[in-house]
Amino acid sequence: MLTKIVLIFLFNYANIESPPTSFSPSSIKTNLVKIDKDSIRSRIEQINSQTPFQIDYTPLLEETIINYLKNRQATYLELYSKADYFFPIFENALQKYNVPLELKYLPVIESALNPRAKSRVGATGLWQIMFNTAKDLDLKVNSYVDERMDPFKSSDAAAKYLSELFERFNDWNLAIAAYNYGPGNIRRAIKASGYSNFWNLRGYLPKETANYVPSFIATLYLFEYAHKHEIKKKKNETIPALTDSIPIKKMVSFTHISEKIDISIDTLNFLNPSYIHSIIPSVKNKQYYLTLPETYTDIFTEKEVEIYNTADLDYNSREKPLPQLYELNSRIVYRVVNGDFLGKIARNYGVRVSDLKKWNKLKDDKLRIGKRLIIFPKKFPKKQ
Incomplete structure (x- = not known):
């Protein structure tokens, strides 16, 4: 029996240390809806026929979907508003590597669309990428910047990795399972069981991975058919519709930028989550960028020199030194x-x-x- 605790789905699979405050259990209310199981089955059959995923309509899948519909609407309303910003980024990356666009829903179950999500085992970012995988995918991690938290770079890396997993298994369900459990573990489970079909293989997988694909399908269903259950998406007015990226010439903090162009630090952190200390470093032969709402780019350009001068004065007068910049695993x-x-x-x-x-x-x-x-x-x- 799947747990009925609302947040377990969003945070358990990645073992995220703590959910964002906007997802606290007290903020979520149960909204009972009329559920027609025959209609759900029919829509799942339609998804099965229109996507490359082999979907078996099992009691577990039905229970998962109904559980989400009954208990998780408030959580999904929050996610829908974030999706308007993140999904186009995911779709561009997935399309680049010829990966099904439906896999844009994986970060929903991996991180609840939180770019700074970090699991107990170190998986980080929207796509919950481990450090060694990040190295293989050429994502840079140092004491100031973690590109696993960069929506654009991490999405490109995740899409590339998913494409490689499909090449190994020639099956998208197995590729998704391998994304969660690791390709070597899936290979061993296939060898031990004799099955190469995910639904037959489930009994040879740990509970987390066995439930991972059903959770993905349930999430896909809720996003694709929200309107059929009278779940109305709301637009988040605080998330900018248009953004632009500006090359940064000197070390500068979000505090300096915020004070000079009158933009909130929360907005800067949301648009630039890969900067760990809310500071953009300056490194020889490496260009870093600041993402801003498009309406702020002109004022930043006008005040850029003033911002750098203020930052220089602040850093030179600090009693406590800034953290060292170093690569993870470097000396x-x-x-x-x-x-x-x-x-x-x-x-x-x-x-x-x-x-x-x-x-x-x-x-x-x-x-x-x-x-x-x-x-x-x-x-x-x-x-x-």
């Missing part, structure tokens, strides 16, 4: 400060105490303030 040198101990440093950078001792040839746990430690970080410390 960095960390200077020990008051209050540091090996366990704390190890936690901050996602490594083991034994690693720190080995890299720095430490015989015990004692540290002195000012000592330099070599670290190969697995994650970033919290914002300073």
Whole structure:
């Protein structure tokens, strides 16, 4: 029996640490609707005939759809408004790699369309991409920028990866399952079971993956047939219809930009989620961009020099230094400060105490303030 808790679907599959505040359980109300099972079956059969997905109308699929219709309308109303902004981005990427456009619904179940979603195991962004997969797909991750959170770059990478998974399995259901569980695991399940059909293979997969494809189909159904259930989509007036990207010439924070052109930091974070500290860095031979509502591009251009000058003055007068810029897994040198101990440093950078001792040839746990430690970080410390 699938859980009836509204948020479990949106956050459980990726094991996201915490949902956005707009998705808190108290903000969601049950809206009972009239449900005609025969009509649902008929529409699923239509989806089956019009898409490359093989859909078996099972009791689990029916239950999942009905559960979403009964319990998750308020959640989906929020998602519909975000979809107006994100879906065109997804569609362009999917079309580029000849991937079915229906796969634009995967980020709904992966991240609830939250570009900064991060799972307990480190999967990040709209498409919940793991770090090693990101490296394979040429997504850059450093202490200031995580391209897994960039809607455009992550969508291109995810579409490319989905295309590669289809080439391996020649079946979109299996490609979707492999996106969730990993291609090697799906291969092993096929070998162990003797089945190459997802619906027959489900019994050999972990519950999360076994329910992943039905959840995808249920999500597809709710978006495609919302009007049939009198679910009215609402437009989010805070999300700009048109945007433009501007090349940035010097390090600058969203605070400096916000103050000079009178735009909210929330809007800047929404449009530029890949900048971890809400700061756009300046790196030699690397160009970074700022995405703005189209109505703000002229005023930014007019005040650009003033913005950079203010940023320079601020950074030069800071008592506390800005975080170091480094690539994940690259070698960095960390200077020990008051209050540091090996366990704390190890936690901050996602490594083991034994690693720190080995890299720095430490015989015990004692540290002195000012000592330099070599670290190969697995994650970033919290914002300073």
